[in-house]
Amino acid sequence: MNGSRAPVWDHVIDALLAGYHGEGAGEAYLARPAPGIAAYALSPHIQVEVIERLSVTSIAVLWQDATRCRYADQVWISCRARKKGRCALSGAVIRRDDFIYKPRVRSAVPANANAMILASAIARMPSLG
Template identity: 90%
Template sequence: MHSQTQLKQRAEAVREDERVRRETCCAPCEKAAAVMDGSRAPVWDHVIGALLAGHHDEGVGESYLTRPTPGIAAYAPSPHIQVEVIERLSVTSVAVLWQDATRCRYADQVWISCRARKKGRCALSGAVIRRDDFVYKPRVRSAIPANANAMILASVIARMPSMA
């Protein structure tokens, strides 16, 4: 008899759980669709309601799919890129600290001098680089670095007091 009472209590508890689940999961989305006028509506009600209603903006969230623009705009001076020439290694190479919050970080990357093959921007000064200007660029070995297209004008490095 005692076990029958426990079974009845369990059955009632299960039914109550089912009722609560049905009410919370299958509730109409009217709460979420209502305009929020500064009242403190629960955040999750809004999120769940939007998901159930199927509201979404076309094109939002697809910006990460766009490729960075090559050449001039790719390495224009930016607040999230920090470039610093650490030391001159030889007449034709320098060590560079490259920190880019969105791409990569190289603590002592070797850059070599060459002529620019295409137009671009100096990563240090922001000056325009024309084709055939003397520049420094990251040395490429077996793995291509994330900043392989970056360039620094050789004249900018030559003017640095520590590099003279």
């Protein structure tokens, strides 16, 4: 060991610091999205897969977000969008009053509670339409 770090971790620390560009540069992920901006635009961290249609008004979704949460069999329900956003499945723009699916909220609010999927994207899926 040299100083307070074990030599085996030097390459990890160096790799982390290589992407550092100044004070506060690594804190952008902490900022909340501006009002009116979709909380779930397409992201390389999010994987969304519709597993099955449970009923006329509900679907089961696999939601994996490497930065926040993972839901293996999350129930999403149909409704109308209350605000504009982006479809987590297709990336298409969602306008207020579009038919969408959103995570069902029970006693505990899921981390992806603001996410939306356009109902038209679900209808275009051959096995679920």
